[in-house]
Amino acid sequence: MQRIIYFLTRNKDFILFISLLSICLSINLNYNEYNKSKLLNSSNSFFSTMYNTKLTISKYFNLEYQNRLLIEENRKLRYQIYNSVDSLKYKSELEKISYDVTSASVIKNSYSYSNNFITIDVGKKDSIEVDNGVISSKGVVGIIDKTSLNYSRFISILNTNFLLNAKLKKSSYFGVLSWDGTNINRVQLKDIPKQANVVIGDTIVTGGNSLIFPKGILIGYVDSFKLDNSENYLELEINLATDMANIENLYVLNNNNIKEINSLDE
Numbered sequence: 001m002q003r004i005i006y007f008l009t010r011n012k013d014f015i016l017f018i019s020l021l022s023i024c025l026s027i028n029l030n031y032n033e034y035n036k037s038k039l040l041n042s043s044n045s046f047f048s049t050m051y052n053t054k055l056t057i058s059k060y061f062n063l064e065y066q067n068r069l070l071i072e073e074n075r076k077l078r079y080q081i082y083n084s085v086d087s088l089k090y091k092s093e094l095e096k097i098s099y100d101v102t103s104a105s106v107i108k109n110s111y112s113y114s115n116n117f118i119t120i121d122v123g124k125k126d127s128i129e130v131d132n133g134v135i136s137s138k139g140v141v142g143i144i145d146k147t148s149l150n151y152s153r154f155i156s157i158l159n160t161n162f163l164l165n166a167k168l169k170k171s172s173y174f175g176v177l178s179w180d181g182t183n184i185n186r187v188q189l190k191d192i193p194k195q196a197n198v199v200i201g202d203t204i205v206t207g208g209n210s211l212i213f214p215k216g217i218l219i220g221y222v223d224s225f226k227l228d229n230s231e232n233y234l235e236l237e238i239n240l241a242t243d244m245a246n247i248e249n250l251y252v253l254n255n256n257n258i259k260e261i262n263s264l265d266e
Helices: 002-010 012-031 033-082 258-263
Strands: 099-109 115-120 133-135 140-147 152-159 164-168 174-178 186-193 203-206 218-227 233-240 249-255
Touching: 115 140, 174 233, 186 218
Parallel strands: none
Antiparallel strands: 099 115, 099 249, 115 152, 133 140, 133 249, 140 152, 164 174, 164 203, 174 186, 186 233, 203 218, 218 233
16 A cells, blocks of 8 residues: 555656646547547548558468469369370370379579579478479479478579470470570570471470470470581570579479389380
8 A cells, every 4th residue: 555655656746647638638529529520530540551451461361372272273283284195195105104293482593504403392201203394384494303301403494414305396306405504595406307397486395205294395485496517407496485584383293104114124
């Protein structure tokens, strides 16, 4: 009790000020409709702002959730496509090959060196293995070369050591795809027979012979071509379908039958 009395005595001036201020505000609001209305409007504005902020935050997190759903739906759709004989129009034993598709996000990307690598957020725990193919929503981006429990690294298509069997979509002519290390938007396709009726704008896709990628996955489009030194084959400049400097959501392809097929060559 003495502490309460001591507190009131010590702070009597402040308590008196607050009391008088409360009385004045009460009288002012009760007898002045303008001020009362202004205070109510200010309160409404404050709570409206808070509500809108909450709504914006909710929409942001909901958008992120919807984006994850879209990625998963895209993954399922690609799984169906890559395992559909009719969709890929296989004309060999590759028709029987099935692929698992795993969604992944880029956590480290490089494209300014001669030999570029990209790290993604899936690994052995997600059944990712060395030599799995990696694609974007627009086409081929690389091949897995290292895995840990939670992460994987893949050789980018922008790597001078990257080689891939590729073909003209409109015919069966195929060659070897590589990168000369100069332009990050362009790769090269060599060993195309000169009798191939190549025109600028032709679509280049995976040939399927490597078994890493299904046949028919988009790579890019012919920008120019010329005869090589032997004058028996064409060298094609290919504009990549995927912007390698701007990739985020990817898909890892695992050929379920590749080990069995490769065992036949042992």
